[in-house]
Amino acid sequence: MIEPAIxxxxxxxxxxxxxxIGLGPLEFERNKLLIGRYLQTNVLTVADVGGGTGHYAAxxxxxxxxxxxxxxxxxxxxxxKRKAKRNGNGFACLLGEARRLPLENASVxxxxxxxxxxxxxxxxxxxxxxxxxxxxxxxxxxxxxFAITHAASAVAALHSSMIHxxxxxxxxxxxxxxxxxxxxxxxxxxxxxxxxxxPRMLVDEVDEAGFTVTxxxxxxxxxxxxxxxxxxxxxxxxxxxxLELVGxxxxxxxxxxxxxxxxxxxxxxxxxxx
Numbered sequence: 098m099i100e101p102a103i104x105x106x107x108x109x110x111x112x113x114x115x116x117x118i119g120l121g122p123l124e125f126e127r128n129k130l131l132i133g134r135y136l137q138t139n140v141l142t143v144a145d146v147g148g149g150t151g152h153y154a155a156x157x158x159x160x161x162x163x164x165x166x167x168x169x170x171x172x173x174x175x176x177x178k179r180k181a182k183r184n185g186n187g188f189a190c191l192l193g194e195a196r197r198l199p200l201e202n203a204s205v206x207x208x209x210x211x212x213x214x215x216x217x218x219x220x221x222x223x224x225x226x227x228x229x230x231x232x233x234x235x236x237x238x239x240x241x242x243f244a245i246t247h248a249a250s251a252v253a254a255l256h257s258s259m260i261h262x263x264x265x266x267x268x269x270x271x272x273x274x275x276x277x278x279x280x281x282x283x284x285x286x287x288x289x290x291x292x293x294x295x296p297r298m299l300v301d302e303v304d305e306a307g308f309t310v311t312x313x314x315x316x317x318x319x320x321x322x323x324x325x326x327x328x329x330x331x332x333x334x335x336x337x338x339x340l341e342l343v344g345x346x347x348x349x350x351x352x353x354x355x356x357x358x359x360x361x362x363x364x365x366x367x368x369x370x371x
Contacts, residue, residue, distance in 0.1 A: 099169045099194060102289040103216055107170045116152055120321050122330065124358060127316045127343060128243070129156060131360050135207060135239050136160065142205045144233060146195050146226075147212030151177035151188070158187035165200070167193040195226035200233040208234055210242040215291045218277065220302065223292070227306030234365045240308060242361045243316070244294040247276050248354040256322065296353050299361055308363035315356035318343030322355065 116125040132153070141162045145154045148166035150173050157164045158181075166177050166188055177190045193199045195213035208230040217223045230240045251269040254260035260269065264281035272278050272293045280287040294302075300310050320326070320339040329335040346352050353359055 099216065100289070104170055106289045107173065120317060120326075120357070123317050123320060123339075125152065126340070127318075128153070128360070131314055131316070132157075132209065132241060135241060135362065136162065141207055144198065144200060144205045144208045144230075145188075146198065146208060146210050146230070147216070148177065148209070149173050149211065151180040151190070153209065153211070154188045154190075155180050155184050158184050164188035165205075166190045167195075167198060167200075169194045196222060196229060198229045198233050202232055203235045203238075205233050206235055206238050208238070208240045210240065212243075214242050214244045214299070214302075215278075215288075215293065218290055218292045220292075223302055224306055227303060227308070231307050231365055236365055238365045239311075240303075240361075240363045240365075242299075242303065242363070244299050244359055244361065245278075245291065246354045246356060246359055247272050247293045247295050249293060249357040250278070252322075252355060253357070294359075296350055296359060299359070303361055303363050308365065310361060310363045312360075312362040313348070313350065313353070314360045314362075315343065315347045315349075315353050316358035316360055318346055318356045319352065321357070 115121050143157055143162050143164045145157070145164055145166045148154050148168055151166055154164045154166040154177065164187070168174055168177065169192065171192060174190050174192050181188050181190055191199050195210065195217070210226065210230060213226040214223055217226060227240070227242070234240060250272050251260065254265050254269055259265045264284065268279060268281055276293050276295065276298070278288065278291040278293050280289060296313060300313060303310050320343045323329050323339060329339060
């Protein structure tokens, strides 16, 4: 269903623990906050596409929503099913891929695209995924798509001084010039080939797929650049200040590329057709 390198990467590395280590807790907290703005008080039907091992599906299920998790990695589906069982089988888990969703037309209120917009390296494939999201959304439905910014690796490499390694510099150069991400040979733990968006290009793709873009937000924002981030995150007062800083700058497109991830929100116009 997807590139073998992507399946191999997620089979070797634990996606289930990713949001609990490193910058994962910041990403998880911010994603929940951003997604939560689009959750109404009534029960919604949600498609969690690229939902991994079910962290977000379990959270959404706990809020009372009807969730279907879709992921192309068999190991993720097995882990998600165990998580769903612990939640009283509160969400469904389907092996599937964003370009061909196993869902009926106009059947869900919200589609969340967690990985397709960066794992699909070709623009034509990303547009297929976006159009599939539009197909399964009800009129008036909402698409929330997560992307990696084109400067993410360069900023992180500067922050860690790894930018001076020739292979890392070459990778960052490609991402800045073309958006194409190719990991250096012999460096495990780096995401396999992917596409990293400029904010404007992300908006253009969502527009081209027939959506109306309603927002573009930084996920981690500037907070991760705190020189003592992990100590600060462990301090409730400092954590609150960091989250306030991200909130103040989340929609500032001149600062958006300092954030590793960004989220685009878009709606399906009432009366629109696929």
